[in-house]
Amino acid sequence: MSSDDVDDHNGRVIKVHKDNDIIYTTFEFVPGGSKSRIEEVNNDLLHIMKLVNEHLSEPYSIYVYRFFLNNWPKLCHIARLKSNNEIIGVIISKSEPHRNTRIRGYLGMLAINPTYRSNGIAKRLIEMNINNMIKFYKVDEIILEAEVINKTALSLYENFGFIRVKRLFRYYLNTHDAYRLILPITEKSCIRSTFLEQLDPNQLEDYI
Amino acid sequence: MDYSIEGIQSIDINNDSSKYIDITDQFFDVTKVELGIGFALCINMGWADIKHGEIVKAKSFSLFQGTHALEMMNKRLDTGLVELSKEEREFDVTAGRNFDEVLAIMNDLLKYLMSWLNNSSLSRTILSCRYVEVLLVNYCTGNKSLASCRFGANVELKDDDDEESLLIHKVLRSFILGCLEFVKFVLFLGQQGVLYEEEDINTTSMGLDILSKISKQDIINELEKSINWLQKFCNHMNKNYMIDLLLMINNLIKPNLLTITITFDQSSSPKPKELLFLQESLKIAKSLKSNKEFFSKLPQVPKGCLSQGVQRRLDNGVPLTPLNMDPFDSVYDSFINMIQDILVIFELINIQNINHINLFIMCFMNKREDPIHIIARAFLQLFYIREDRSIMGDPKTRIDSLLLKDLISLTCCDSKIFQEYENYEKKGSKINNHNRIEYIDKFLELLANLENNYYSNFLTISQNPCRQRQHFNRSILTWDTLQVQSEMFEQELFQKYNINDFYKVDGNNNDHHQEEIQSMPISSWIYYHKLKSMLEVVLRGVELEIYKKWELYSIFWYSSYLYEILIEHLHRIQHANSYKKNLILNMPKKIKKLKSGEKKQQLKEIYKIKSKQILPQLIEIETRLEQDFTIFTILKNLSDCEKYLFSILDDLKLLELPKLNMVPESLSYGLKMKPFQSVGVPEFPTFTKWQMVKKSLQTNVDTKEKKLHTLTCIKKLCDFIKTQISDTITKLNNNNNNNNKDKNENGKSQFTDFVQKELTLWHNQLLRSCIGISLTCSLLSKQLVDPNFQDINQIHHKYTVLLQRDGYHRYFPCIKVVENPMK
DSSP states (O other): OOEEEEEOSSSOEEEEEHHHHEEEEEOOOOSOOOHHHHHHHHHHHHHHHHHHHHHOSSOOOHHHHHHHHHHOGGGEEEEEETTTOOEEEEEEEEEEEETTTEEEEEEEEEEEOGGGTTSSHHHHHHHHHHHHHHHHHOOSEEEEEEETTOHHHHHHHHHHTOEEEEEETTOSTTOOOEEEEEEEOSGGGGSOGGGSOOOOGGGHHHHO | OOOOOTTGGGOOTTSOGGGOOOOHHHHHHHHTTTOSSOOOSSOOTTOSOOOTTOOOOOTTOOHHHHTTSOOTTOTTTOGGGOOOOHHHHTOOSSSOOOHHHHHHHHHHHHHHHHHHHTTOOTTTTGGGBHHHHHHHHHHHHTTSSGGGOSSSSOOOOOTTSOHHHHIIIIIIHHHHHHHHHHHHHHHHHHHTTSSOBTTTBOOOOTTOOOSTTSOHHHHHHHHHHHHHHHHHHOOOTTHHHHHHHHHHHHHHHSOOGGGOOOOTTSOOOOOOTHHHHHHHHHHHHHHHHTTHHHHHTSOOOOTTSBOTHHHHHSOOOSOOOOOOOOOHHHHHHHHHHHHHHHHHHGGGGGOOOHHHHHHHHHHHHTOTTTTOOHHHHHHHHHHHBOTTSEETTEEEEEHHHHHHHHHIIIIITTOHHHHHHHTTTSTTOSSOHHHHHHHHHHHHHHHHHHHHHHHHHHTTTTSOHHHHHHHHHHHHHHHHHHHHHHHHHHHHHHHHHOOOOEEEEEOSSSSOOEEEEEOOHHHHHHHHHHHHHHHHHHHHHHHTTOSOHHHHHHHHHHHHHHHHHHHHHHHHHHHHHHHHHHHHHTHHHHHHHSOSSHHHHHHHHHHHHIIIIIHHHHHHHHHHHHHHHHHHHHHHHHHHHHHHHHHHHHHTTTTOOOTTOOSOHHHHHHHHTGGGTTOTTTTOOOHHHHHHHHHHHHTTTSSHHHHHHHHHHHHHHHHHHHHHHHHHHHHHHHHHHTHHHHOOTTSOOSSOHHHHHHHHHHHHHHHHHHHHHHHHHHHHHHHHHSGGGSSGGGHHHHEEEEEEOTTSOTTSOEEEEEEOTTO
16 A cells, blocks of 8 residues: 655654545434444544634534534545544535526535645545435535635646636635636536426425 | 423513523533533423434524524634733723824724725724724714714813813814714615625624714814814824824715716716815825825824724624734725725716727726726716616616617617607608507517616626626626517518618629628627627636636637627628618719609708718717727637647647546536527537537647647737737827827717726737737747657646736736646
């Protein structure tokens, strides 16, 4: 297995053996469970929130996490170190009908602990997340927003085939512009919603 | 669901807080067994076994609503957690302050005012001043009179009272009132829906009423009282700085700009007196800016005066944010720009022609270097189109009549459809009475639909560049729908009543037969605007860096394709216009041939009217079309240069899609071209069509020799474009030099100074792009014969494409092939 040398920003270098040392899983927030399981989930959730809070510019309340995790439990993926179970990466998404004509996945948050960046963790999480959106929610497209100045993030998503469709003026609280990017999954993504048929109301529950 | 908790019914929020019941312990008692992290949104005390992770909520409550909540105890969201220093907590707004301290506060308030307009919020700027907060809270909780705008107990002030006290309670108070009057004006602009909240401006005022019940005149009086007092009673050596700050704000708020009226189609009006106030304010601002050193030596404002405390104390729906004060130079530059930009708007007084007004507005909304100040942007829109849809307050010119002028100024001049409309009550119409009503109804319906779209175009004046592109994107759909409606209407008129505008061109055979072509003036006007909107979406996409380099190839091909169609369309309009012009010019011959009589007399009358009224309009359209031809040809040629350059880069495999791409190229192309996918005319280029085009372009560059030849051709094309642009710039400069000569009989000129400057800048930037492309071709020609480039199939391993935008026209970045530092 290959390994990368990672600077942990304190002058130390962390060696991560990509496939052996990191576990990638869905973080399904299922109510209930044993006391130890509850403690474990609580602990994980706190770590996820900490990770996002520290590395994304926008502040999110607990309600934002609950909105995503409770409604779309299959669309939260985490990467954790096998050695100590530490969560070092997380991706949180949702899927909803857009203008009642197509199903749109939305990639809400992606945060990787800087110490472990450049190990392909983000790529792996995005891939798993996209696959679940397609498999479980039959999305026609996946969208996200990224800061115009965040070249690393833009390059990461664009490598997957996300296309910039819109620039959003002063989108973030820090006043930076953002790009809206879309990954087209089906032909529906390429047609204006005005010209698409309305979704079957009986099937809507399958999507959300 | 019944929510009940013992004692909770007795809570009365209007009562003293000592009567409130603290239910925190009970809440955690109920939830402690299972609820790990407090998520319960509504608690039913009957449930002792809420499962971990379970959300208890009313059905009507969506979790999405919850995402807007500000979470308590979260340091990034709960502003109640902000820790205030002793000075902040105990700051005394009633105490007198010395001159320098008060001047420093006033200086900072001005900085805050302008920082707010530079994409900040009131809570981070002007409201964070303790004096402003207290004054507004007292106003809101008092009787909302001028007397309630105070810092403490209402004290009757006398001119010979303690100076330090007067500096606070008289001078600083009036300065704050003046600043707040301006805030009120800005909030009014914000509330008119011409600006986007949080993008262009943040109007959240923390639940405070910004002096809505206080008249502007009352505030001006307070400011003038302070100025008089300083002049007569204050002996401080630097009092003039303080007076200047007061005067600057006073002159800023004085004019009632939105009541100024400019009459359309009338002789040049004198500059409104109201503008003198702005000019005075501008003069003072420039003078104060030149005294930066003096202001930099002022003491810091008293500790605790500026504080985040307001975010904790008042209604606050956003997370805790740091205070935001721009530096001195930037603040004064911003103030000066704001006034200068507003003054520029009044150059409209000197414009008469609808095309020149449109040009002025286009230049205004497209100014990118030193962008137009947000207040001026909002102001122009509200000034230009008033609440009653009149134009610049002229009761005779409303949006509907402006639309008619616009139609006539391009394709509908002397058109039979319009003549029929104008004469519909006259005898001799080709339409019988019953059908005439149907015709009028349909015509008015079409005009009403056109008017809506036309009006919404003007709403882009105040929008930011991102929103403008979104508008053009949406407008493609509406123009397309209108074109279909209009074509049906014009066809019906032709088929049913033989009402038809047409022009004649020479037929294909050499039999002197002339072919009659329907000009469809209204549809033609719509098509012109639709094509322009499509091009706006494409080229503004380049400006906003929407397209990556591998997308730009097809994008420049598409812009070239659209320009070609637009130029073809202009030719049709030109033919129709020339035909109408020649008909008038040939009338004397016809009249001469006729025998004397009623018919001859009638024709003479018609000729008299047409040569006086219609002919000048047709000649003006001719001039406009020539200008359009020039600029569209330049833009098409530049698109071609980029397209051919990209075809070489593509063949060198320098535009390959990213490696991890999960999407077929056809879908990427489809998504990128989505704005145009529904357009019927011009035909949408499918992915297959694009592949064919690409293949045919590739055959011109698939060998080194062909590439070198193509590069030589691009350079030649660049030389041609440079000549075109230079000629245009020369014409513009001549126009500037002969500005007085060019003024028409009403004293109104074609281009204002602002338009002249912006057009010259626009063309100079195009020239720079052209030179940049030409240089890139020279460099690439050299690189192609360089030994490092010998193995053409390996070039993409060693080199990469770089897009340079700075210094070039925003639609045509410069492409460079450079060594890839990553490889």
